Every structure is written in C-alpha cells, then in structure tokens.
Amino acid sequence: MSLRDKLDQLHPLFAKGGRLEKYYPIYEAVDTFLYSPNDQTLTSPHVRDGIDLKRVMIYVWLSVMPCVFVAMWNTGLQANTAMVAMGLDTVPGWRGSLFGLLGGDVNPDSFWSNFIHGAVYFIPIYFITFAIGAVWEITFATVRGHEINEGFFVTSILFALIVPPDTPLWMVALGISFGIVIGKEVFGGTGKNFLNPALTGRAFLYFAYPGAMSGDAVWTAVDGFSGATPLGLAAAGGIEAVEAAGYTWGASFLGTIQGSLGETSTLACLIGGAFLMITKIASWRIVAGMFLGMALTATVFNVVGSDTNPMFGVSFLWHLVLGGFAFGMMFMATEPVSAAMTNTGRWIYGALIGFMTVLIRVVNPAFPEGVMLAILFCNIFAPLIDHFVVQANIKRRNKRYA
Secondary structure, rough: HHHHHHHHHHHHHHOOOOHHHHHHHHHHHHHHOOOOOOOOOOOOOOOOOOOOOOHHHHHHHHHOOHHHHHHHHHHHHHHHHHHHHOOOOOOOOHHHHHHOOOOOOOOOHHHHHHHHHHHHHHHHHHHHHHHHHOOOOOOOHHHHHHOOHHHHHHHHHHHHHHOOOOOOOOOOOHHHHHHHHOOOHHHOOOOOOOOOHHHHHHHHHHHHHHHHHHHOEEEOOOOOOOOHHHHHHOOOHHHHHHHHHHOOOHHHHHOOOOOOOOOOHHHHHHHHHHHHOOOOOOHHHHHHHHHHHHHHHHHHHHHHHHOOHHHHHOOHHHHHHHHHHHHHHHHHHOOHHHHHOOHHHHHHHHHHHHHHHHHHHHHHHOOOOOHHHHHHHHHHHHHHHHHHHHHHHHHHHHHOOO
16 A cells, blocks of 8 residues: 555544544645645646745755755865864864764865765754754644645755854754744744745844854854954955955855855855746846845945945945855845735835845944845835835826826
C-alpha cells in the first residue's frame, strides 16, 4: 500500500467531527506537499496569473540559492583568513568538532574548507530558523483550523541570510519568533501581513540587542576578531578609508567581504533577483524604482558635498554594493504582500525606499546602514501610496468621461 493510500485511509479521522479534526491542517500540509490534492482549483487563484502560492514560494526559495552558496563559502573564507592572521588553527566549541569531522581545516586557500567552515555557521542558523518558524506556523494553523502554507519556507531562508554569522542561536530563535508572530500571524497569516516578517524579526533584534546587531563592528565568525564595516569606514573617512582598508568595488560586488551571511554578494543577489523578475514573481518596477531612487539621491548628495560628512561623497555604485542594498532591493522590497500593488505605486514605492536608504546612510551618523528601516517604513505607507494612485486614476477617468 502506498503512502498516499495510507493517508487517504486516515482522512476520515481528520474530517469534520473526526477525532483528529484539530490536527487536520498538519495532515493537509504533508499531503499537499508530497502530492497534488484532489480538490484542485481549476481557475486562476490570482487575478492575473494561474500560478499557485506553493509555486511562488518555491521560486523565491530557489532564487536565493546563489546567496546561500556564497554565504557559506564567503563566511568560511573570512573566518579562515582571520584565524590565519590571528595565529589560530582550531575552531572552538561544537562547531570545531563538526568542522573537523567533515574534513575541514583552517586554510583560506581551500574551497572545501571555506565552504564547510561557513556551513557549520549557516546551517545551524537556518535549521533553528526553519524549525521555530514551522512550530509557529503549525500552532497558528491548528488553532485557527486552516491549512499550513509554505510561507515559512521563504521567511526562514530570508531571515537566516540577513543575520550575522556569529549570531547566538537563542537570539535567532527569538528573532524569527517575533517576525512570524508579530509581523505576520497576528494579522491573519500569509497574505495578510503588512510588514515583511523576516525584516520585522531582524529589526526586533537590532533594537533589542543593538550591541550585537548595530553593524558598527564587522561580522566575522571568529571570537576576538575586530574591525569596522565598509559602511562604517565610509561614514568615518569616505571611500578613501574603505579602499585603504583593502575593500575594492570588485570584491564588494562579488561578495568576498565580511558582513551578514547572504548580503555580501551583489552578483548573487542580482542573479536571484533576475530569476524572480523573469518568472514575474518580483516586480521589475519596484527594483528599477529603488535603484533610480538610490542613484538620484546619492548623486544629489555628491553634487552638494560636505566638508564634515564623508558619506556625501559616496557614489551610487558604492551604495549598490555596500551593506544589504542589493539583497533588500531584490528579495525584501519586492515581497508582493507588503509592497505596493499598482504599477505606478510600485515605481513610487521603490523610489521612496531608495531615497530613504541613502538618506539614512548619509544623514544618520550613528547607523550608516538604512535598507532595513527604509523598507519597513515604506511597507507601512504602501497601502496609502496605492490609495492615492487609485484615486488619481478615478479622477482622470471621471474627467475624461464627464
């Protein structure tokens, strides 16, 4: 007897009035994940597209795989390089035992050692994020009696990629819990949240534990290593200070610099984002608007100049590759639920994020990164932007046919 037949035999127990009715959402999630359900929607579940929610989530999950692979390799590269410079040859703790078991050694010239070293940091973070997220999704689905969707697949992978590699696992669990519960589930779950859940969890950690999440010190998975982030260096001494510290534009574009796990490689972000735009999961208007908003604002600051603030001189090309701008532009700002829905609104929404990102980076001396706060701020105003766009269209139409 196949697994499908066994599940079909169990189905009456989960039906209305059955003994296991309250656990039906868990059964249904497993059933529809492994098989195509019998009760399929024959017409398009979305207004303009026949793609289902599961396919959307799978596409987004696949699109971040370039960032995942770069995250594991680059995290190990930075850690091995720092350990060699510090004269260390042993990874401490349980990660060191796992690292040695998998055949890794502290050698920045070895691709395998770099990849494994990064994996022993990324995989536990992702596992905790996924497990805790799944528990919250199942809990709310069981209480509400609705099916479990694949939303936490995307939220978990995005959250894991935007935290520093040395984030304590208990902090990871706390952050993803806040993001899912407060950022999504209290508003009704997937499709009803007005904030990006992954960014909400990251913002909670930033405000709750600013010493660990402020970004003032560079994030490298080595105890005792200290250094300044490229954006921190730019805020203190401009691009000259960034280049003097050994950071080049090319290295920043490829992602061979320190930073949060999946945000360092602009190239990987652009590859994943291109896949989302080709499949029409992400709106190219939001991406274009965010880039243009950033480029125009940075150019204005370049023209104005400042004798006291070196960030005025940072060009838009550097803003693109530093911090989490590329990751935010491709994966966070384009989230369809919390973004603007109208075409004109998407241009305005993206441009406003780009403008605010540069504004926060340049004007705010305490925290030179601004993508996270800019996206969350614009999430709040996305419905208002759409409202004004719709009202303007109505006025033009009434005027045209009056």
